[in-house]
Amino acid sequence: MVIHYARAEDPRVADVFRAHSLILRYLGRRANSPAAYYSSIEEIFNASAHSTSPFLDVLIDREGARTCTEFVGKFGRRTVEAYKRVSQGLASDNMSAVFDDLVAGPPATLVFDLTSIPQRQRWLPLLPFTLCFADPAYDRELGSPTLSSRTYIGNEAHVLAVDRADYDLGATIYFAFWKGDGTPPDGYWKLNVKVSPADGSARRDLGIAGTRSAINKYKVLGACAYPIPIQNLRELRDQSTSLSESPARLSPGDRLQVRVASDAGEIELDVGIVDRPVMPPPAASYGLAILRNADAVATALFSTAPPPQVVDFPDLFGDLKAGHVRRRGLFFWRFASLNPPLQSKPFAYLVKIDRTGGGQVPDSRADFEGSASL
Secondary structure (H helix, E strand, O other), X not given: OEEEOOOOOOOOOOOOXXXXXXXXXXXXXXXXXXXXXXXXHHHHHOOOOOOOOHHHHHHHHHHOOOOHHHHHHHHHHHHHHHXXXXXXXOOOOOOHHHHOXXXXXXXXXXXXXXXOXXXXXXXXXXXXXXXXXXXXXXXXXXXXXXXXXXXXXXXXXXXXXXXXXXXXXXXXXXXXXXXXXXXXXXXXXXXXXXEEOOOOOOOEEEEEOOOOOOEOOEEEOOOOXXXXXXXXXXXXXXXXXXXXXXXXXXXXXXXXXXXXXXXXXXXXXXXXXXXXXXXXXXXXXXXXXEEOOOOOEEEEEEEEOOOOOEEEOOOHHHHHHHOEEOOEEEEEEEEEEOOOOOOOOOOXXXXXXXXXXXXXXXXXXXXXXXXXXX
């Protein structure tokens, strides 16, 4: 079972989502940026108690309020404050469903393996366990310098950055753009991706599958990090801006252009496609030692240079601005035991041996950790 979950919403934004479709319908295309959206919202809610706005009539009726004043007292000021935060770039993740076509930030996923117990045959009473661990030494190897492009639009510097300079075909590009002071750029911005083949043939546009847009132009917010999985890139239909079912024809040596543009200007940069994996394996062996009884130790799990199950980012947007992206590899190993210990009793110890021969091993029974139920 896989559960996809969203980041916790700002409490001031929680009541907005029930009404945002009506707000968009009322404003139409006038609100083409978070700042313009907030400005229009503020004008609406600053209307008098006897406003005859059809938007307010519908919304007040929908929310069970009897007057404009009652509605504003219940929802309006929180709504205005929430959209003010959006215009300042402080709640982009919460409001991304309104303004952008890509899903912001690294995807957040929980995976639960559920055991199926057969009803008509015998089965062993195995208790499943999950070992969760990280290696700070490996995390330092996962970090990478960013690649960025700085352009002046008007009198202000604008920056576009990606998390590394080269990618393999299974990697994900993470990008963000902002003004020189780290705040969201003004205006309405769209993303476009192109490929320049290594064989010298003509550059062509690509689309991104799994977005809210059916064409190869994607609304994006400034001061907000987005992923572009390379496996999600698609070729376009002939003489069209719509996506085909064909994956992008990419080869090592090709160059991908990431470009964001508004009416005021554009920023772009190129990244390379390489044949070697850009995510290194850990230069270590890991093993899980478990206590069988008072005097015996056994090996439940063992692996050399295993890939992590999850790669997390402590502060993706902050690191893109700083010029170096930190990553954290998380390992989730599953196993079963016929003789599970009591909770909080000494049970397991993670053994590590690195390529120099150093590592960590238990010195005594007190070094073993107990298990915990979730």
